[in-house]
Amino acid sequence: MPHIAVSHGGDFFGLDHHPHTVLAQLAPWAANCIPQAQAAELAPLLTALETPQDQKFLPEQAAQFAAHLRKTARNRFLKGKPAAAARALADAATRAAADHEPWHWTLTTDTAA
Template sequence: MSTFIVTSHGGDFFGEDRHTCKTLGALVPYVHAAVPADERQDVEQLLTEAAQTQAGATRSIPAAVAARLAPRLRQIARNRYLKSKPLVQAAALLADAAGRAAADGEAWEWRTEVG
């Protein structure tokens, strides 16, 4: 069984996106390649914590923080060294969801599920 992070403001019918914790953890090394050093701490922490999250955990990210994370996640998705299509897609989906949450002025909600 895998542990998944389900985020609000996603692109599916229910407004959610689903990512494995393993996938989000695999994005961490690309933070250093894509995001300037003085801007990477929050996005690196978010992805590291997501990779280590246990089932049943929830997290609420304020809209202002989501607004800061969205462009950084977009930088990771567009990084030329990120060749894995699933990782590019995960980073892009996270960036889009964070941007939607920020634009709506709502908290970006994360929860974990086992499936």
């Protein structure tokens, strides 16, 4: 099953792995939480959740995405794996922004991840 490995994750190697299916479940929730004034700024995050692929986000983007992912994770109707993924993504994005480093997403089909 395809996964996305994100940098600045919580494991020993600094990576988190998220299945495409979980990110796809998270995408509409993230879209519904976007204020109209931030739609253009957060569009790359929505695209990344809907069609995950290899990409890099600047630290400033990672900080914006972290705030939005935290807001999405706090939605009382979002349950289970998508909520956990939103929290983990927010934490990784926060670490990338704090380190002033790009936040990398890498497509992998490794099932052992």
